[in-house]
Amino acid sequence: MAFDYDKYIRPGKLPHIWCPGCGHGIVMKGLIRAMDTLGLKKENTAIVSGIGCASRLPGYIDCCTLHTAHGRAAAFATGVKLAKPEMNVILCGGDGDGTAIGGNHFIHACRRNIDMTYIIMNNYIYGMTGGQFSPATPTGHKASTTPYGNPDPCFDIAKLAIGAGATFVARGTAFHANQIDKLIVEAIQHKGFSVVEILDDCPTTYGRRNKYKSVIEMMNRLKEVAVPVKAAEKMTAEQLQGKILTGVLYKEEKPEYTAEYAKVIERAQAK
């Protein structure tokens, strides 16, 4: 039987705003399947986002949803989680939202290792505002504000998360749709701050400027560059040139923030 997405979609809130061929919807379906697998209770789950096309995702899901300001999702979510540690808190948003204006909140959420899952939809561009370059736009690529090619180096978002102290970091792609929910399930089950970067596509503002003739071509590129971490172990550096690792990239057990704060309360009350 086909999976019934409707049980998590808010009645009356579709159609969504995303363009045909946009990868964000694939990620949303993955998240819904993951929530279903884990049996997350809707009223006990908060989905928090920033601003951007990707950040519109929470509005479609029938949970406690918080569409914050540009870049601020991680900081709002920290307040929700610390106030109510028993809630499942999931963050989502775009590459620009999370790593430019929200970069500071992002790295500090990683550092605190607070038990939340952050799904970053990386389409390499500021989609919503019409295709200006983001910190994830590859060097040399075209955006509406890099007409001569992007001079900026770009972030490796997963590496950034690992470096900042996130204790679970995974990467998937919109092409490998069936893997998305599995990564998200593992991320949510992990006790600590987990980051799932999903490489997706923005045909409307990025694809057309960078000579992709179709969404299919953009999807095929994701298929070609993705190499599962396991497979990569058997490949040479030469073979890995231009490839992007997918799967669970990093996992570590470390003290979780709300649990540590519970100990602060214990110490304060023991005095």
Add this chain to the structure above:
Amino acid sequence: MSKKVAFLQGNEAAAHGALYAGCNFFGGYPITPSTEVAEVMSVELPKIGGKFVQMEDEIGAMAAILGASLAGSKVLTSTSGPGLSLKQELIGYGCIAEIPCVVYNVMRGGPSTGMPTGPSQSDVMAAKWGTHGDHPAICLVPASVQETYEEVIRAFNLSEKYRTPVMVMPDEIVAHMRERIVFPEQGEVEVVSRKSPSVSPEQYKPYDTSFGDVPPLASFGSGYKFHVTGLNKMQDGFPTTKAEIVQAEEERQVRKVEANADDIVTFEEYQLDDADVVVIAYGSTSRSARYAVNAAREQGLKAGMFRIKTFWPFPDKQIKALAGKVKGFIVPEMNLGMCANEVERCAQGKAPIHGIFRVDGEPINPDQILDKMKEVK
């Protein structure tokens, strides 16, 4: 039973006032001259099972308290000038999404880093116009340690009652001076909590105006599912660009405060009955003004003071009424005339306004005010 008394600093009193009001979540970022609030909260909150978090910056602190408030906490942040500038983005979010929270801002010299340890009163306009767009504003300006304690409690009550951010803005002198404070007993001062929904989760809408201009607010994790956004929204919380809805909602958000000015605006009338020279003052400056009024009375001048306790909404009605009766207003303030402009707006040309404006980090002393009184003819 005798009451508990203490010798406290304004900032310490603010923290204790917050705790009396039921604050159980604090998010902050250190900045002089407000940091003592965070320090006291970090000690006291965990004792009562509350949460204290030091965020990566003031934007993060503001975001954290808004998130915590939506999850049902009573929340506080504290800051000063540069931090207030950073918080403005999300103070606007709190206004449009109608999330109760208290922002305690100690006024120091500015703009920018300005004078970190110098007193000032130059954030009073930022309290109203600092964040973009039309929005409600409530700002309280205490003048003593005791009053800081009481006004922080009132700020929590107002923010919960009207579902909106409320600012408390002592100047640095009030925030850092030490005075005797008498604590109220538990239950002696009213503590207000937000209206929670009376309808089932299925029927709940976060901006349901059938319950009035201040709709009940459910909290995340309490069985209610709802959407919150910083976009202009409909009663169910979802974004809209429909002209008539946006217009009505924006007007309601401002009206819920403005139409209740009589409930919110507080002030003190000192020696006003026969006064023809009236000082309009607030914060620590009002302490010099009181001294000056007393000295003037001794010299036979009919001087009085109208002390502003609630800066926003501004006491328009009261100042308009006074303007018809007096020979002149004197407005001493530690800025270049922010309150004076408001007084001028209210006076509508019926009384001259004499300003005493200092931005050198020094308090305005009583002699300056007394001298000015003598100029009013």
